[in-house]
Amino acid sequence: MPLTTLKVQQVRNLADVRFTPSPHINIVYGANGSGKSSLLEAIHILGLTRSFRTNKLRHLISSGAEQCLVFAELDAMATGTTQALGVERNLEGVSRMRYAGADIDLTTLAELLPIQVINSETFQILEGSPSIRRAFIDWGVFHTDPMFIRLWRGFKRVLKQRNSLLKYGKIDPSMRQIWDRELVTYSVQLNSLREDYLALLKPEFDQVLAGLLPNLEIELGFSCGWDQKRGLDEVLADNLVRDRKQGFTSAGPQRADLRVKADGHNAAERLSRGQKKIVVSALKLAQGALFYKLNSRACVYLIDDLPSELDDHHCRLFCQYLEKSSNQCFITCVDKTTLSEFWSQETQVSFHEIHQGEFITQDQEIL
């Protein structure tokens, strides 16, 4: 599963970087602006063709270059054989993805390389809009149930059609009933996948959180996007006048949300910055733990500036969790010493120093 070689060309200030990562813990350290987050971004491109920082390719691709390339060898499906995976993006927006010598599509790519990011943006799971929390849930559902992507696409198509009829058309009642029926069918199925996934995730989350932040009660709740006591068909019919006025469908899985409560209060309002970091990290780590349980495959974790916001005690607990997991981790920090102390003797930790876009050392250390 882990990436065994990595080559990055023309991603921000990384003109041409090649290195051999550890299958377990990789620490990338260097001064501000040296290229640490860019390296994580490059690995993210390899798994999803896009950055986690920008949608604009001209920012992502090195100034003066036309395209960027990220390449790795990995045994994606844990079959015992490594294969080459490459993703190329150019300024025109064209993506080229190849695995084991054949072109692949984005869905296949995402399946091959399950990636989790923990960075300052991850706070948005608590502080941001419901769409971020839906994306969080749907990452898990996508990787758990092969039905998801077909249902999701079908649902989006029908919702778009209904919204456009609400906005521009005079809906003939029989037409509306047909669209509504289809929308309800997709919605109910999609919702049940989300509920099933969250039921599996909750115990994993409780367990991860108990290790990282003992003594904090966090409760996860889910609202599906409509009043379930009434059923979506009834809700759609009741909301029709309002939906017409607004020009969009106001109830359904497109309004689902994950509620995170600390001691009975909204966690975004209640928790300290460090506590928030641990809670959102625990959510992400729980997804990786569940993914491993269900698929016997590990995730690649991109953890930008792990020590930020955390005191030594919590940083150590975080590292102890990572070393017990099977995930391949790429962890950045400015100063090597902030993450040198926290690993047990047996853990294989590779330290990679980066300076102005180039790797200057690689120490494979058993600490």
Ligand SMILES: Nc1ncnc2c1ncn2[C@@H]1O[C@H](COP(=O)(O)OP(=O)(O)OP(=O)(O)O)[C@@H](O)[C@H]1O
């Ligand atoms: N399109 C681009 N082409 C070339 N260089 C770029 C491009 N975009 C950003 N850079 C530069 O790449 C460098 C690396 O940025 P990056 O965010 O990876 O640094 P970092 O090591 O994570 O720093 P920090 O510790 O401050 O987070 C910066 O100096 C930045 O100005």
Ligand SMILES: [Mg+2]
């Ligand atoms: Mg950075």
